[in-house]
Amino acid sequence: MKYSNTGIEDVMEYPRFTFNPKEGIDNPALVISDDPDPNPCPVPRLCQLKRAEGQGFGFVLRGVQGKRGHVIREVEPHSPAEVGGLRDGQRVLEVNQEYVDNMEFPELLRKIQRCGLRVFLLVLREEEYEQAVSWCLDLQEVARSNRGDNHDHKARLCHVTRNPVQGLGITIRHVQGQKGMYYLSTLTAGPAERAGVRNGDKLIWVNGVTVANLTFSALNKIFKRSSIHVTLLVIDRESESVCIKRRIPVVADLAECLSLAHRPKTMDLVQGPDGYGFLLRQEKLRVSGRIVHLLREVEAGSPAAQAGVEDGDLVLAINGEAVETAAHELIVHKIRESGQSVSLxxxxxxxxxxxxxxDLSPLLFYDEDIKEAQNGPDDRGNLLYPTGPRLCVLDREAVGFGFNLCCAPDKPGTFIGQVASGGSGQRAGLLRGDAIVEVDGQNVEDRSLEEVGALVKAGLTTLKLLVRERTEGEHLGRNGPQETQTAVSSSAL
Known part of the structure; x- marks a missing residue:
């Protein structure tokens, strides 16, 4: 364009160029470039927060009135939140790789509480979040594209029970010249393979101890000390490669939980004329000095006893809200304000x-257990299994198969009585009250309790039980076990 005294003249100036057959066209005025993307995809950030016992994470989580999303506010200086990378105004997309942007606010709070001392939050800056919403982007896809769809590329938590004949069913291979690099070979259909360990898996930790800095002899000692069972964190080569590429830490909190011992239990209690029938007592443990809240003096025939409360149970949550570190008075208040019923x-x-x-919260994978139950939780919060016959395969441990037998007076049939928490029977899927149909292929429905017991005891290393759910007509009397520290305070409920 040229400017003149009379205004603007449209004068086109063409740049000069020369043609060189060897070099092509020399045209400096022609510049070819890609247009910048007007809608760059927002990039979330993964923040790891780790707090000490009794310490908070150091931030406030708030819902947005009339809008979607959950906002990080009031990040305390030098707190686990600030050190972990949280900043005021960020929006939470995921908690431990679970998408939570569309989750109800109270449920999200409970989920973070259940993570224990460590939690991983995937967050997005406030301006990026608002922009993504205005562009109608799928925020779940934004979160997934950031970490990749790695649900099939996770580390695995596997609880392996030693077999008297097969042992753990694994061989440890040390990579020469590389300290702490250990891979596992599995015995086909052995205890480790059945627990979820795969041939060629890399060993990350054993019983919570990271192996990266362990010598082979030190690692061997840990396995030898684990006389009955061992818990392993493992990952296959492909999954490890994906995690490294996506900068996702290989930790138990983000692992797939295939098997763990000592599962928590949830019981729904309906208040009777004399209350729930138990004493909530705050006690100080002798060895560790920790303060815990225990259920004591469970009254026979009370709502608590009928729901399965046992003396010495440690309280983890009230109505789904984690209370393990709460004050005694607060827990009592939550139970009483619950009204005529409460979930423990x-x-x-x-x-x-x-x-x-x-170094894990016992509630971390508890929701996962409930979701994976084939028939969902019953009206007492217990996991249900298929109502038809079920084949349960048990491995004998040092303490036996982890259950006992009982029968109804003057009635046919033998039933599962007590099932040891974390034992072989519980892991195999046995439930208290199950009717036994077969023992190692032999039908025992018309056999006496003594005969069935003899067949069970005859099982050397493994035991196959075909069981079914007890019918209403096969009523059994209450045969629940009674299970335990210096009392600090107590309240009857």
Whole structure:
């Protein structure tokens, strides 16, 4: 364009160029470039937060009135939240790789509480979030594209029970010249393979101890000390490659939980004329000095006893809300404000020690257990199995098969009585009250309790039980076990 005294003249100036047959056309005025993407995809950030016992994460989570999403606010200086990368205004897309943007606010709070001392949050800056919403982007796809669709590329948590003949069913291979690099070979259909370990898996940790800095002899000692069972975190080569590429840490919190011992249990209690029938007591453990909240003095025939509450159960959650570290008075208040019914999630002291050794919250994978139950939870919050006959294969352990037998007076049939928490029977799917149809292929429906017991005891290393759900006509009397520290305070409920 040229400017003149009379205004603007349309004068086109063509650039000069020369043609060189060897070099092609010399045209400096012609510049070819890609247009910038007007809608760049927002990039979420993965933040790992780790707090100490009794410490908070150091941020406030708020819902947005009349809008979707959950906002990070009031990040405290030098807190686990700030150190982990959280900033004011960020929006939470995922918690431990589960999409939560469309989750109800109370449910999201409970989920973060259940993570225990460590949580992974995938967050998006506020302006990026608002822009993505205005562009109608699928935020779940945004989260997935950031980490890749790696649901099939996760580490695995596997609890392996030693077999008297096969042992653990694994061989450890050390990569020469590379400290802490261990791979596993599995015995076909052996205990490790049945627990979810695959041939060629890389070993990340054993019983909560990371193997990267262990010598082969030190690792061997850990396995030898685990006389009955061992919990492994493993990953295959392809999955590890995906995690490295996506910068996803290989940790138990983000692993696929295939098997763990000592599962928590949830019981729904309906208040009777005299209350629930148990005493909630705050106690100080002698060895560790930790303060815990235990259920004591469970009254026979009370709503608590009928729901399956056992003396010495440690309280983890009230109505789905984690309360393990809450004050005694607050827990009592939550139970009482619940009205005529309450849901208790508990675990044995032995079970809680097991999860502490693994540095995991016992509630971390509990929702996963409920979702994977084939018929969903029943009206007491217990997991249901198919109502038809079920084949349960049990491995004998040092303490036996992990269950006992019972029968109804003057009535045919033998039933499963107590099932040891975390034992072989529980892992195989046995439920208290199951009617036994066959023992190692022999029909026992018309056999006496003594005969069935003899067949069970005859099982050397494995036992195959065909069981079915007890019918209403096969009523059994209550045969629940009674299970346990210095009392600090207690309340009758």
């Amino acid at each position: 999630t508990t675990i044995t002291l032995k079970g809680r020690d097991y999860y502490r050794q693994l």
